[in-house]
Amino acid sequence: MDGHSHPTTGRPLCSDASLSPCLRRYSEVRAATLHHAAPLSAEDMVVQSMTDASPAKWHLAHTSWFFETFLLSPRSGYAPFDPHYGYLFNSYYEAKGARQPRAQRGILTRPALSDILAYRQYVDHHIRDLITAGLDAESEALLALGLAHEEQHQELLLMDILHLFSLSPLAPAYDPAFAADAPVGETRFLACSGGLVEIGATGGGFAFDNERPRHKVWLEPYQIADRLVRNGDWMAFMHDGGYARPELWLSDGWAHVQVEGWRAPLYWRLDGDRWQEFSLRGLHPVDPDAPVTHISFYEADAFARWAGARLPTEAEWELAARQNGLQQVDDVAWQWTNSAYLGYPGFRPGAGAVGEYNGKFMSGQMTLRGGSAFTPAGHARLTYRNFFAPEKRWVRASLRLARDHA
Amino acid sequence: MDGHSHPTTGRPLCSDASLSPCLRRYSEVRAATLHHAAPLSAEDMVVQSMTDASPAKWHLAHTSWFFETFLLSPRSGYAPFDPHYGYLFNSYYEAKGARQPRAQRGILTRPALSDILAYRQYVDHHIRDLITAGLDAESEALLALGLAHEEQHQELLLMDILHLFSLSPLAPAYDPAFAADAPVGETRFLACSGGLVEIGATGGGFAFDNERPRHKVWLEPYQIADRLVRNGDWMAFMHDGGYARPELWLSDGWAHVQVEGWRAPLYWRLDGDRWQEFSLRGLHPVDPDAPVTHISFYEADAFARWAGARLPTEAEWELAARQNGLQQVDDVAWQWTNSAYLGYPGFRPGAGAVGEYNGKFMSGQMTLRGGSAFTPAGHARLTYRNFFAPEKRWVRASLRLARDHA
Amino acid sequence: MDGHSHPTTGRPLCSDASLSPCLRRYSEVRAATLHHAAPLSAEDMVVQSMTDASPAKWHLAHTSWFFETFLLSPRSGYAPFDPHYGYLFNSYYEAKGARQPRAQRGILTRPALSDILAYRQYVDHHIRDLITAGLDAESEALLALGLAHEEQHQELLLMDILHLFSLSPLAPAYDPAFAADAPVGETRFLACSGGLVEIGATGGGFAFDNERPRHKVWLEPYQIADRLVRNGDWMAFMHDGGYARPELWLSDGWAHVQVEGWRAPLYWRLDGDRWQEFSLRGLHPVDPDAPVTHISFYEADAFARWAGARLPTEAEWELAARQNGLQQVDDVAWQWTNSAYLGYPGFRPGAGAVGEYNGKFMSGQMTLRGGSAFTPAGHARLTYRNFFAPEKRWVRASLRLARDHA
Amino acid sequence: MDGHSHPTTGRPLCSDASLSPCLRRYSEVRAATLHHAAPLSAEDMVVQSMTDASPAKWHLAHTSWFFETFLLSPRSGYAPFDPHYGYLFNSYYEAKGARQPRAQRGILTRPALSDILAYRQYVDHHIRDLITAGLDAESEALLALGLAHEEQHQELLLMDILHLFSLSPLAPAYDPAFAADAPVGETRFLACSGGLVEIGATGGGFAFDNERPRHKVWLEPYQIADRLVRNGDWMAFMHDGGYARPELWLSDGWAHVQVEGWRAPLYWRLDGDRWQEFSLRGLHPVDPDAPVTHISFYEADAFARWAGARLPTEAEWELAARQNGLQQVDDVAWQWTNSAYLGYPGFRPGAGAVGEYNGKFMSGQMTLRGGSAFTPAGHARLTYRNFFAPEKRWVRASLRLARDHA
Numbered sequence A, B, C, D: 001m002d003g004h005s006h007p008t009t010g011r012p013l014c015s016d017a018s019l020s021p022c023l024r025r026y027s028e029v030r031a032a033t034l035h036h037a038a039p040l041s042a043e044d045m046v047v048q049s050m051t052d053a054s055p056a057k058w059h060l061a062h063t064s065w066f067f068e069t070f071l072l073s074p075r076s077g078y079a080p081f082d083p084h085y086g087y088l089f090n091s092y093y094e095a096k097g098a099r100q101p102r103a104q105r106g107i108l109t110r111p112a113l114s115d116i117l118a119y120r121q122y123v124d125h126h127i128r129d130l131i132t133a134g135l136d137a138e139s140e141a142l143l144a145l146g147l148a149h150e151e152q153h154q155e156l157l158l159m160d161i162l163h164l165f166s167l168s169p170l171a172p173a174y175d176p177a178f179a180a181d182a183p184v185g186e187t188r189f190l191a192c193s194g195g196l197v198e199i200g201a202t203g204g205g206f207a208f209d210n211e212r213p214r215h216k217v218w219l220e221p222y223q224i225a226d227r228l229v230r231n232g233d234w235m236a237f238m239h240d241g242g243y244a245r246p247e248l249w250l251s252d253g254w255a256h257v258q259v260e261g262w263r264a265p266l267y268w269r270l271d272g273d274r275w276q277e278f279s280l281r282g283l284h285p286v287d288p289d290a291p292v293t294h295i296s297f298y299e300a301d302a303f304a305r306w307a308g309a310r311l312p313t314e315a316e317w318e319l320a321a322r323q324n325g326l327q328q329v330d331d332v333a334w335q336w337t338n339s340a341y342l343g344y345p346g347f348r349p350g351a352g353a354v355g356e357y358n359g360k361f362m363s364g365q366m367t368l369r370g371g372s373a374f375t376p377a378g379h380a381r382l383t384y385r386n387f388f389a390p391e392k393r394w395v396r397a398s399l400r401l402a403r404d405h406a
């Protein structure tokens, strides 16, 4: 995900009568980003651990660039904080011109963290003025988009730091008190009757463009697990030769197993004969009752095949989440579906540069649903479509099984 | 495609009462393969031009290996033609053991072409005996699969030879008399009302497993072009900066444009200020009225966006082909859809090793529909699902536009 | 160079009668390293710009690791500062065990710079105690080696920072007051009569193992330039098609020109129609009278061929430097020779792990002679052998022409 | 080697009084090439097994191109056999224009082998006319060069076919009767006193430019083995952990060991617990008394270090070969030296395009001396300088140990 999603319409957040909720939400989101960065040193925040990841400092700057570019710069009289930043902190918006190559975000030792913090304050000051002066509907929509965008980068910041720290021989903890995932009990399969249903965002509140339009889908009857697959289940898969049996794998997945030597979830490490897991709270034994996390789509798919099940489609997931008693919907880990990330029937990307937000990533990726322990509270929705390439493992992703109605 | 598709059931082709049609079809398919190879020298047939392609000699051998492996070897008393061939000519069947690495198919100067021709005769002899002795339903299904498989490799052989010859500074013609594509008139959009429709293969005749089960799909009203996009249309796209405007492209497609320097369809070459096209009949001027061919999904998608249209989904294509007056359905070029190649609801791969035929390729690819001038007559069906990765250009692929109902 | 060189014998530096010179030199060298780092922030010091380069923080730590590993750890009772550092800061000493992969030195945001500074103090404290207690000859030699090693890393630190900053769109200056190279006048060729001469280090003072043994070499009469090639000369080469004429280049060099798009020295940039150069003092116009720097061996060799000259051999360079009035011997830039970096006749690497210091790099590299503006004063010698692969350009290297006696 | 070497002067081979020896030598060399190709099918001769290697058909054509380009085409009235061949069969002569990329020599299924054989006859016809008409000194030198060149390609043809066949699971023999290497007895070291000696080609006969000028070299006293290292010796090295002990290896060599998984000479294969070797006569047990072959410079160097010896320099080798009773000088395998392939003092490449023959490869390679069982009889000389990059293993190379005088 960096490819995210833009809103078409939204709840009035910043109408005249409600300035303070609007200011409050802006302040809370911006403060939360800094809170995520608080355990990190300037050194921690400058390094890029792989092309997929970005330095924490870059996340801090890019989220500010988003507000500056789409809300401030179009206004006459606004003086950009620094004319270089448009180049340095544009992620992928071709309509906004050339940019620092993604793989080279980590050489930006300058501007310093202190400069970026000043940039954030500068942007905050101007955005607050804008809110106070009153926003038209388009600006309000862009503000809501900017805030959702910043929340997405909060999750990315945690994913990226975890990846960076996982490479360190010192195995540093981001936060030793970061909450562990709660144990999960036995899974039950819930029956869904299917039929002609509707999925996707309704007109009401904020949603990204890729969640719209709401549309009809025909579903055959199916069953879906009420909770996520656990580490202990995953160990059983491993002990049964899960990573050594090509018949369980998609062809491209099996190629990854062999070339990259996958033998366990990304952050598991064998210590003698005990599996340890590296997480934001450091290195600790794998809890067999906690949900498995940091697996690719290919691994999720292979596990499901081994288990005599399959992954749900997006529509199956969304319907079940709306109707049934699913647990661990959005507070533990994103859940791979067997749906490719494509536009819904009638999909229209937003106008202007923000039209690049989601639509241009609609190839080569699989959709994930739900939300994760890294996702800001209240950020996700049941219609939310997250997406990553099927081999990515640094996402906080798990799986929920489904199967055809017996 | 070398991922193809296996049949679950089929018309009785080889029942006792109809031995001669069965023998005749077997002989015709096998002879057609040799006919495809007839313009080629032994030298032409040994070389592999890229990892995606295979030597013509390898196609001749592998299609025989398929019959030997799935129909002959399981029978007691059958002596394999050569014990090495199981290794040399297995394509990707993990259940059938280790195999010559795909990228190394071109180093097999031995066995000689004459050995492979003898292998074909040996297999033909034994298969004919088998047919004459009478086939049970399972063997008959495998025979039908083997014949469909061989027909797929006939198309691959032409694709691969065209690619090989396209690399030669001599630009040799495969067959100077190979038929040129007929000119296309102006496109009209046909209206389809959609609704709750069914797609996929019915129980009746031969179909690959990936065409099943027939299932319900909800479709919004749409329009679909009655014919394919033409070279002249493509030139207009090029002249309008089609390959230079990132806003027209999916993000992954744009990366390919830049890294691989795409500026025109794969086999177009600028000769002074005139575009030439290399085809099986050699190098000749691009005919602006003929359908554009040898474009990737990314290019098709970008063109459609430029044209204010989109690609149809698989279901839209199949419904329109069944109901309407589509032209150029299966005799010119495969048609990229905007559907990812995934299993249909309730999809079950075949039992045993042939279960690897299609199912394990269900990630990372897009579906194409129709058929091409390289496809053997009668091979394709309206429910047929061809599939390739979105950047592949050596497929004989074109595009048919669609759009939402106004 | 990170492959350096170890001493076999040396001037008594730390004998009982001269403790204070020994302590003084140790303190000066260690302080100079910190002085080199002074203009840098912690963020600047953590990033690795390419595999060849190392983060400044890593240089600070690794030089301390060298003293700790070879002088302190062998002594009973010494407690390492941190047991992880042996892994983190070993460069390439196989005899000292596993180590952080070279390409991953830049992910070490931890240990923090403050930790490394404390590490330096800890090592300094123990080394000073050791010196004060008196060193035996072997330890004294290792101390001298450690100091020469640290001086080498001072130069590497500057090379690496220049490379890192050169990638930044902000083009930050390391030190705006860093001295510019003085202009050079017209070159004169000096005649050397050659004959049976001796080169290499004599027994007297400190020298690396690769400078020994002193040995006889037969030289034909030759001529050598009294100074380095200038930027203005280089521009003439460029204007004469120097980077576009394969006949001027070694085959491997021409391949680099084409694949990497070399068009000018590494740090030159075309600004409109004026060439700018990026150096430690920032971006500034190229001075046509200053020596050319940051060119590869391939470029030096091509320039020499274009100029109707050649590069000198090591022996020619050393003899001329000893006998003649060469200018810019060691204060501007290292000078590529046409000698491959191989052991001298009778070469013996030092005993133990320090035997890996130089000898194991004796393949694939060319020798450079002299010294550079980045080299600590007093570090180099006329017998000093620097070495890099022929395509490396981030070395502060230039060239001095030679030719056969007319 | 494809980089070879051109002659400056030579014995009168084709003077008026001796037409028939000249014609005879031309005919013999040309026939020998065809003789080398005789065991091969057209299929065997079209495939390129790696970028370093060329198809046998390409060797047949390129050697003819050499005569055509340098001897026939400059003459008015000569009509080239085919205007495409200048592009197709130029190896690396930039002065002769663009050419088929080296890595793409294997896609040339056309022109057919029969075309190439006709090309050879056409060139032969014209060259014989030229000889009969009488050659000036320059043409005679070019003819001698063309013949030496063709002999070099005879060796390359065998090397390349061996490499191609070694990749085949069928392990086909090029010639089951190809002579095995004779067993070697115990090695003795011969003493050489060194001093101021001369090496390099004298004015008399044919020699490549890189063998000239003859020049003085100072040599310290040394010892050199009278014969090559044997397979049994190599097994002892392997059993002593030779491929697992980094202290025995140059740094770049050790990197190759790890990345490419070197565990034995290139063509050795472990069959159960017995080592087999693949050679031109097929697969057979390793003969412990035969010389080791198909090792890289890095392996030779590591073995020598393990044996407490070193490789000889070029000058040491040449002096010993001239003075002493060396065995296996040029009839078994080329012998790696510890000399980099650089120009001799006063080296001048030939005038015109043939100046590219040798000189432009003078970087990144090591020199080999002697000759091999693949080298045509009479081709090599004691002054002959063969050269390959230090990691190449498909050369028929072995090693002869040397050491400093005790």
Ligand SMILES: [Fe+3]
Residues within 6 Å of the ligand: A002, A062, A091, A149, A153
């Ligand atoms: Fe973003």
Ligand SMILES: [Fe+3]
Residues within 6 Å of the ligand: B002, B004, B062, B091, B149, B153
């Ligand atoms: Fe197949």
Ligand SMILES: [Fe+3]
Residues within 6 Å of the ligand: C002, C004, C062, C091, C149, C153
């Ligand atoms: Fe070092």
Ligand SMILES: [Fe+3]
Residues within 6 Å of the ligand: D002, D004, D062, D091, D149, D153
């Ligand atoms: Fe050649």
